Amino acid sequence: MRLGGKATRKGGPVSTQPQPLGRRERGKLERAARIADAAATLFDEAPFADVTTEAIARAADVAEGTLFRYACxxxxxxxxxxxxxxxxxxxxxxxxxxxxxxxxxxxxxxxxxxxxxxxxxxxxxxxxxxxxxxxxxxxxxxxxxxxxxxxxxxxxxxxxxxxxxxxxxxxxxxxxxxxxxxxxxxxxxxxxxxxxxxxxxxxxxxxxxxxxxxxxxxxxxxxxxxxxxxxxxxxxxxxxxxxxxxxxxxxxxxxxxxxxxxxxx
Amino acid sequence: MRLGGKATRKGGPVSTQPQPLGRRERGKLERAARIADAAATLFDEAPFADVTTEAIARAADVAEGTLFRYACxxxxxxxxxxxxxxxxxxxxxxxxxxxxxxxxxxxxxxxxxxxxxxxxxxxxxxxxxxxxxxxxxxxxxxxxxxxxxxxxxxxxxxxxxxxxxxxxxxxxxxxxxxxxxxxxxxxxxxxxxxxxxxxxxxxxxxxxxxxxxxxxxxxxxxxxxxxxxxxxxxxxxxxxxxxxxxxxxxxxxxxxxxxxxxxxx
Incomplete structure (x- = not known):
């Protein structure tokens, strides 16, 4: 099961409940949280039209291709x-x-x-x-x-x-x-x-x-x-x-x- | 002033008030009314995704290019x-x-x-x-x-x-x-x-x-x-x-x- 595989859950809502998770699953949640934070910060600062997915990816420190595995x-x-x-x-x-x-x-x-x-x-x-x-x-x-x-x-x-x-x-x-x-x-x-x-x-x-x-x-x-x-x-x-x-x-x-x-x- | 020229009013809401109008202006209003009727009939019958502008143009008896002069x-x-x-x-x-x-x-x-x-x-x-x-x-x-x-x-x-x-x-x-x-x-x-x-x-x-x-x-x-x-x-x-x-x-x-x-x- 590669992280890059077709994810059916797409990261999902970020869970805050502590559960025993594998390293990959943890990495996925951490990335999802970074993306959520980056998106929230950028959409606080500018209207929808002025925020690019590229800028969100950059702020979340993920590749744009990775970003689209978390949000379509x-x-x-x-x-x-x-x-x-x-x-x-x-x-x-x-x-x-x-x-x-x-x-x-x-x-x-x-x-x-x-x-x-x-x-x-x-x-x-x-x-x-x-x-x-x-x-x-x-x-x-x-x-x-x-x-x-x-x-x-x-x-x-x-x-x-x-x-x-x-x-x-x-x-x-x-x-x-x-x-x-x-x-x-x-x-x-x-x-x-x-x-x-x-x-x-x-x-x-x-x-x-x-x-x-x-x-x-x-x-x-x-x-x-x-x-x-x-x-x-x-x-x-x-x-x-x-x-x-x-x-x-x-x-x-x-x-x-x-x-x-x-x-x- | 050709009818096909860049219309600033795009037909507009169909006026029902009798006013002395030129033949071209009348033609324009008649076409706008036909388009409104055709669109209303087709959107009554099917969901948005299933209604094509082509079908509306056909039902209104206008060319599809003409249709887009009345609605973008x-x-x-x-x-x-x-x-x-x-x-x-x-x-x-x-x-x-x-x-x-x-x-x-x-x-x-x-x-x-x-x-x-x-x-x-x-x-x-x-x-x-x-x-x-x-x-x-x-x-x-x-x-x-x-x-x-x-x-x-x-x-x-x-x-x-x-x-x-x-x-x-x-x-x-x-x-x-x-x-x-x-x-x-x-x-x-x-x-x-x-x-x-x-x-x-x-x-x-x-x-x-x-x-x-x-x-x-x-x-x-x-x-x-x-x-x-x-x-x-x-x-x-x-x-x-x-x-x-x-x-x-x-x-x-x-x-x-x-x-x-x-x-x-």
Whole structure:
């Protein structure tokens, strides 16, 4: 098994977990890490079009032919590079959010949004290209899968504060498991009126709120790269999180109307 | 001025306004319309990769060289084709929405979303490519500008029901012009706290709600083209509109707490 043979795994996402590895496998991972670092540094410094694979190979101290065994295209290299940046931003955002009151839902979501948009602010063009690949991929492969895993982590992280708010509201009302759901519509317009669904609607709404917040954040990244595109300010984005939080708070008020009002236990 | 000369306007969006035109100019518009029709028909029937510019030229009854005077690439032809579809869908959605109670905000927004997603349902792959160009353009030119105009129309149409709800809430409370805004956050972390905004916050929130709804709709189109991507159902999307409407309704409740409660007038 020569290193230069047709690699089916193409280096893959760089593992940080210590495992007993052969020397060749270790060498491969080290090269993959050098390439990821070099690509990240160069894409931090210049727009996509101005970064050459040749320059990345040089900075990673590998031959250009070797580089292409780790990534088939410059787009793959961008995804590889920004995966690192976007995961680091998520961890930073989670740290910032963890310092806040767990029920400061808006603050926590906004801390995460801020961490993501800070990456985009450095090079909005490259961040938008990265996001374009995640939303509308033109490539496949391990680096894109890795990017999708990170995007999924982001999505879950954004949803979590909403879900914890919902859990807290449900536990405060003491009625979460038996509530009737006046808000789940039966289906799109023109069909029969809603039969009340029985459980879990606060959790469902938290999920929907998280998804709406994540969509707004993602398209903020896209908008930042476009001159003349209607841009929401950071305060506007935070205003959207507040709307969603207010809606969740309102769920409790509506749902408890016919049952016991347990004001503040 | 030969027709075959380097056209600066490349046919442009097809005007439907009757104007006195020269014979050549008329011929040009007719050809542009034939090309748009042919492209729309062919992109309805097959995925982007399977539609050739040669087939579009044949269906439009023009030479392939002529075709490229009207659109520089197959991507431009897709944008030209789907512009027509997306504007027609908007007009259909507006008709459906117009038949509803003006204050059925959720129903109106959902009618528009349904009209947009119906187009996407026919060929999710091509709809996603079209949307990718609008969000992250790789082309420029008149057809993209026309697409941006249509997207802007969509955005305004989605925002309108929220804005009308806000206007109605403001007028019902009779306090719109003097309210203090408890919901506008001080601003992103680290900046000076906001002086309470006096007017227009309901309108601002309506705008933010409209934008959040539009983002969710746009990314629904994107998600539909991706196998294995977390997909929100139509009911989920409607659930998001309901959250936003509930948040706007809640604005009034919060603001009127110290003043008269006009329960249901």
């Amino acid at each position: 295209s410059k787009t793959e290299l961008l995804v590889l590079a920004l995966n690192t940046r976007f995961e680091a931003a998520l961890d930073r955002g989670l740290s910032t959010a963890a310092a806040l009151d767990p029920l400061d839902t808006v603050g926590r979501v906004d801390a995460l949004a801020g961490a993501l948009l800070a990456i985009g602010d450095e090079r909005p063009d490259n961040a938008a290209l990265y996001q374009r690949e995640l939303l509308f991929p033109t490539i496949g492969g391990d680096y894109l899968s890795e990017g999708e895993r990170i995007a999924r982590r982001w999505e879950l992280a954004i949803a979590e504060p909403f879900e914890e708010l919902a859990a807290s509201l449900a536990s405060a009302s003491g009625a979460a498991a038996t509530e009737v759901d006046p808000t789940q519509p039966p289906a799109p317009a023109g069909e029969a009126p809603a039969a009340p669904a029985a459980v879990g609607h606060l959790a469902t709404e938290a999920r929907l709120a998280g998804s709406a917040a994540w969509d707004a954040i993602q398209l903020s990244v896209a908008r930042r790269a476009r001159a003349g595109f209607p841009l929401l300010s950071r305060a506007d984005l935070r205003g959207q999180f507040e709307l969603l939080v207010r809606a969740l708070n309102r769920t409790e008020v509506v749902n408890n109307t016919p049952t016991t009002q347990q004001e503040s236990r | 690439s197959k991507t431009e032809l897709l944008v030209l084709a789907l512009n027509t579809r997306f504007e027609a869908a908007l007009d259909r959605g507006l008709s459906t929405a117009a038949a509803l109670d003006p204050l059925d905000t959720v129903g109106r927004v959902d009618a528009l979303a349904g009209a947009l997603l119906a187009i996407g349902d026919e060929r999710p792959d091509n709809a996603a490519l079209y949307q990718r160009e609008l969000l992250f353009p790789t082309i420029g030119g008149d057809y993209l500008s026309e697409g941006e105009r249509i997207a802007r129309r969509w955005e305004l149409a989605i925002a309108e029901p929220f804005e009308e709800l806000a206007a109605s809430l403001a007028s019902a409370s009779g306090a719109a012009a003097t309210e203090v805004d408890p919901t506008q956050p001080p601003a992103p972390a680290g900046e000076a706290p906001a002086a309470p905004a006096a007017v227009g916050h309901l309108a601002t929130e309506a705008r933010l709600a409209g934008s959040a709804a539009w983002d969710a709709i746009q990314l629904s189109v994107a998600r539909r083209a991706r196998a294995g991507f977390p997909l929100l159902s139509r009911a989920d999307l409607r659930g998001q509109f309901e959250l936003l409407v509930r948040a706007l309704n809640r604005t009034e409740v919060v603001n009127n707490t110290p003043t008269t409660q006009q329960e249901s007038r």
